[in-house]
Amino acid sequence: MRHGFKAQSERSAASARAALGLRPDAPLDPRLYATHLNVTVLDFSTLALTKQAQRQLTVNDPDSWSAMTIQVNGKFAIVINPVHAPTRQRSDLMHELAHIELRHTPARVEVSQSGLLLLSDYSDDQEQEADWLGAALLVPRDALVKLRVARKTPAEIAAHFGVSESLCQWRIHMTGVDTQLRRARR
Secondary structure, X not given: OOOOXXXXXXXXXXXXXXXXXXXOOOOOOHHHHHHHOOOEEXXXXXXOOOHHHHHHHHHHOHHHOOEEEEEEOOEEEEEEOOOOOHHHHHHHXXXXXXXXXXXXXXXXXXXXXXXXXXXXXXXXXXXXXHHXXXXXXXXXXXXXXXXXXXXXXXXHHHHHHOOOHHHHHHHHHHHOHHHHHHHHHO
């Protein structure tokens, strides 16, 4: 990850909340953020897929994909796997929005039979950046500090932000919030 990217991500998370009129520690709805970025979130059930294709993607092999970004005439749309948990869907949507916001260019691009541009295979660095920015947008560091000072558990914080407890734990660990608070208590 490029130098200073993590701090930039935290500033972007704060700016996103301010632009949407949210408090710094308020949950950020990824669908609202998509609208703010002029990105359409498509409902999987409205896609013109055969029953066989729908079954393959949602029953036979639902873990083969999480979300997909489509670009048509310079406009972005995202499809999210409807069988994943709502917390996973929120995280996957924010991850895809992070790629768009960061103007990442996929290493490989595919075009569907109908001519839609399907973006895929970002570089490892771009995936890490999208992971970090997406998570910062969902669970900002400053809010983590505030909530941990208030003695909120990771489960309570996760519920507050509508994310999985594992994502919350990852943010606590990766941002060093608990370490910072332990040192401050000494």
